Amino acid sequence: MPLARKLWLLACLLCWHPATGQQSAGATVVLYNQVFDTAGQYPELVWPDARYTANGIQMRVKGQLARLNKYYSLATRLVRYRVRFSADARAVFQSDQGDFKAFVDMTRKTISIQTNPVTRKTVPFLDPGHDYLVEVHRNYQTVMLRLTDLYTGAADSIAATTDGTGGVRAGAVGPGFFAGLQHDYYCFGLAEGSEICVQQMTVLSNECDLLLLIYGDSITEPEGYFPRADFAHSWTQLIRGQAHGKVMASGRGGTTINELLDRIKNELPFIKAKYVMVTIGTNGGNTEQNLSALVEYIKLQGAIPILNNIPANESGSQVPVNALIEKVRQRYRIKGARFDKATSVGFDGAVVDKTTMWHEDYDFGQIYHHPNAKGSRLMFLQTLTDIPEIYE
Missing domain, CATH: 3.40.50.1110 (SGNH hydrolase)
Incomplete structure (x- = not known):
């Protein structure tokens, strides 16, 4: 079995803890899973310019978002994508309300979460010829973006944790720091560059039973x-x-x-x-x-x-x-x-x-x-x- 396939199967069985980047000991359960490997219809995916191929969903229009039309609010969950990026792509993985945005930037070789200030990390192993596992985790106040190369096994992640203000204005107890709670529907798209190709999308809960x-x-x-x-x-x-x-x-x-x-x-x-x-x-x-x-x-x-x-x-x-x-x-x-x-x-x-x-x-x-x-x-x-x- 090719290394990339072995790594993909292993990743499907594992779940990383959002705050630590370590494998979670708890059970996980699939809430949604779809391989985009045909030109068929995917009614749960809302996208104004659908281009389905045997290799996945090709996104070439900058600024457009595809949205999974399934509403989740579990405080500990993740969405997992299998993606290939063009050499100049900057892909965004976000909530439909925009309270959370994460980016994979091939040109700058970085991953980031749109906080204020931005949470960013350099990932030198990015290669446009490889497929990647992109995971967006939420664990109550903490969010994490994790990237795994399915050809080499190289991986890295970044995380951010919300620090609420308590009250508002006169009632606030601190300045606060907002990482995003991923309200309400999962979205992905091409922010800059030529293309991204999304081959699979999976939503999981970090706990079951x-x-x-x-x-x-x-x-x-x-x-x-x-x-x-x-x-x-x-x-x-x-x-x-x-x-x-x-x-x-x-x-x-x-x-x-x-x-x-x-x-x-x-x-x-x-x-x-x-x-x-x-x-x-x-x-x-x-x-x-x-x-x-x-x-x-x-x-x-x-x-x-x-x-x-x-x-x-x-x-x-x-x-x-x-x-x-x-x-x-x-x-x-x-x-x-x-x-x-x-x-x-x-x-x-x-x-x-x-x-x-x-x-x-x-x-x-x-x-x-x-x-x-x-x-x-x-x-x-x-x-x-x-x-x-x-x-x-």
Whole structure:
């Protein structure tokens, strides 16, 4: 068997830890895999100027992006491409929202992540006659770009870690550093040069057969705003540290139950979980019908649904939302954590305790609805009494 083929097969079996560049000991599972080896149709790939050949997808138009039309928000995952680059190519691998961009630059022989300042490394082994494995990893606050030569086995990587500001403006606790959370769809394209040829694309989760999968919006995605030094004290990480099994989060800031219903179908059936915990409704969109559909979908996948109350906030909008959540919990006889109780004055779920939230100072108002370290600690403690079975 040719060396290139052996290396490709080995790479398909291995998963590198995003923060360290080392092989992960955890199990992985394929969420999507496609070899672009025919001129056939790939409806899941959105691209305005498709050119499919027996050797893969040829991209020759600068500035255009191909997008995999599958929505992922798992906090630990990767996408893997098999690519050949022209000698003058500068390829980009990014999120469709543009919050994350990584580049392979053949002319300058560098790999980079578009942070401020740019995270860049020289890779002298780049050769336009070789095929490469390009991997983009996310592990909560850390992202990594890894490049492997499938002809020689040479490899190198770069990584960057988000350092959140906590609050905003007057409430910020530091200047912050943003590495990108890869929202929401994987994209790739030719930024400069003549051509790239993408032969295969694979999306993987870094873990499968979970004890607990945690879904939600920005409250379940503290990696976007928590300071790096305090991230271990965020509520999702406190649960991960206490549970006797594998736990993963899938949070996405700004989303509603509608987006959650979309992405859970691309994740849960593949990775599997005993419990699925949901904290959704901060951004509106909750209806009894939608909440019921979500609970029923989770049960259909063989998991036990947990539907949490959303935390208290400055406007008090959590009160009617949580009344609806409680109604659905009663209907299906399922459990949930009273996060509103943990983050409210007097622990009654009504008025937000501002000391439990990051202070977000905007021109339009003062916002208190993202739990800080204190709020996260109290939310975690609430799970110990409301849903102790997740720690058995």
